[in-house]
Amino acid sequence: MKKLFLLTLTAAFGLAFVLFTSVSGNNGKDKAAVTFTKHIAPIFQKRCEECHRTGGMAPMSLVKYEEARPWARAIKEKTIKREMPPFHAIGAVGRYHNDPRLTDEEIATISRWVDSGAPRGDVKDLPAPRIWKTAWKNGEPDLLIKVQKPYLIKPSQKDQYVFFVFDYVFPEDTWIRSVDTHPGNLKAVHHANTHLIPPNFKVPEDGYIAGDFDPGARGTIMIAGWAPGVDGVMLPEGTAVRIPKGMRLGIQIHYAPAEQERVDQTQIGLYFADGIVKKNLRVLFGDRKDVAIPPGEENYSLTAKQTFNTDAVIRFFHVHMHLRGKSYVMRFTYPDGRVEDVLTVPRYDFNWQRVYMLSEPMRVPKGTSVEFIGTYDNSAKNRFNPDPTKEVHWGEKTTDEMMQGRIFYESADENLNLAVKKGHTVSAPTAGKQP
Numbered sequence: 001m002k003k004l005f006l007l008t009l010t011a012a013f014g015l016a017f018v019l020f021t022s023v024s025g026n027n028g029k030d031k032a033a034v035t036f037t038k039h040i041a042p043i044f045q046k047r048c049e050e051c052h053r054t055g056g057m058a059p060m061s062l063v064k065y066e067e068a069r070p071w072a073r074a075i076k077e078k079t080i081k082r083e084m085p086p087f088h089a090i091g092a093v094g095r096y097h098n099d100p101r102l103t104d105e106e107i108a109t110i111s112r113w114v115d116s117g118a119p120r121g122d123v124k125d126l127p128a129p130r131i132w133k134t135a136w137k138n139g140e141p142d143l144l145i146k147v148q149k150p151y152l153i154k155p156s157q158k159d160q161y162v163f164f165v166f167d168y169v170f171p172e173d174t175w176i177r178s179v180d181t182h183p184g185n186l187k188a189v190h191h192a193n194t195h196l197i198p199p200n201f202k203v204p205e206d207g208y209i210a211g212d213f214d215p216g217a218r219g220t221i222m223i224a225g226w227a228p229g230v231d232g233v234m235l236p237e238g239t240a241v242r243i244p245k246g247m248r249l250g251i252q253i254h255y256a257p258a259e260q261e262r263v264d265q266t267q268i269g270l271y272f273a274d275g276i277v278k279k280n281l282r283v284l285f286g287d288r289k290d291v292a293i294p295p296g297e298e299n300y301s302l303t304a305k306q307t308f309n310t311d312a313v314i315r316f317f318h319v320h321m322h323l324r325g326k327s328y329v330m331r332f333t334y335p336d337g338r339v340e341d342v343l344t345v346p347r348y349d350f351n352w353q354r355v356y357m358l359s360e361p362m363r364v365p366k367g368t369s370v371e372f373i374g375t376y377d378n379s380a381k382n383r384f385n386p387d388p389t390k391e392v393h394w395g396e397k398t399t400d401e402m403m404q405g406r407i408f409y410e411s412a413d414e415n416l417n418l419a420v421k422k423g424h425t426v427s428a429p430t431a432g433k434q435p
């Protein structure tokens, strides 16, 4: 028995050897060994270290060879399946700004590295280490606001949600170009959404409301989303968002489960418009509140419809569903009848709220109609489903559902021509029409 086994083994090796030599015989130079130091470290620096480093939000660091080596198999699998780096839309790599996806070639390189035993390579080949700054990417913000006091996150097996209301009240109408979020504790903050809070919102005494609810259902408007690896959007020169006088900001933070106590004090930085503001960023909003997803239903779709009433220049997209959210499509029908799926999120994941910012803005004509199509999985197959036996309705808890899609755009014809200094208007609009 043993002998036979040995024989087959040598036979198999012999065959592999023959195959291998014949391949390398043809193409010896190109097929040089893939090593960590030369080929893999640069990919990890570019696409993984953001989260997979000491102090990052991922469970392990992939910076050093010794740290990455034990994960080789899992790395191959997760990259082949495109589960890592996390990104949930499809379309050509590069269509989206800050698109973290690997190219097919990078995935193949990682697989070859793993298949050849994940060798280290020559230390001299290592690229210079990437320095991860905690500083603000767009420089010091014009206005920095932070949660009143450090928040103690209690140990919990479950996700926790806290909505913090900031003290700052906008003293006058303010034009902003960007909202950037700096979580105080990267290991704890899973995602964080900044909301505009109208003056009639009842501000809690302690500055926060703990519990699982969607602030949008209480009249706030989400203006920025942060998830690991997602940078704040900086609007192009001349485009801004107006925050009306008397408003405040709030941030809802989703804390990941952990066994130990943690502390977080998240900050947000605002960047004001300065110079001439020509366009106010607009939103085309698809929403359904008449949600009733039958129990056990795997593929339940809801559609909302809207039409662009102006020639539009689209900058970015956002979709929002809760735990049963499965996939999402934004389908455009142009005035000439052509149909195009402009955003496709085949594997929606509530844990990765992100904004899909186009690398190149997209122009669409007035009259283009949009179907916002959200699909849900209320069956037991959905591993996030808290209760597949329940009919699910619209509601503010993550165990209820929502169906929202937003397209952020500018009107191609708008020219406000407002002189703005540090966010505040210094001249009245000149009729608001085209010059």
Ligand code: HEC
Binding pocket: 043, 044, 047, 048, 049, 050, 051, 052, 057, 058, 059, 071, 074, 075, 078, 079, 084, 085, 086, 100, 102, 228, 229
């Ligand atoms: C935006 C943050 C982020 C980026 C970028 C990222 N990861 Fe991850 N990764 C995570 C988080 C968070 C987890 C743990 C939770 C999960 O699996 O979703 C994880 C889990 C993993 C796992 C599974 C670990 C296990 O327990 O089985 C592997 C393997 C992995 N990542 C590899 C990579 C590789 C390789 C890259 C780059 C090509 C990468 N990741 C990029 C955040 C990230």
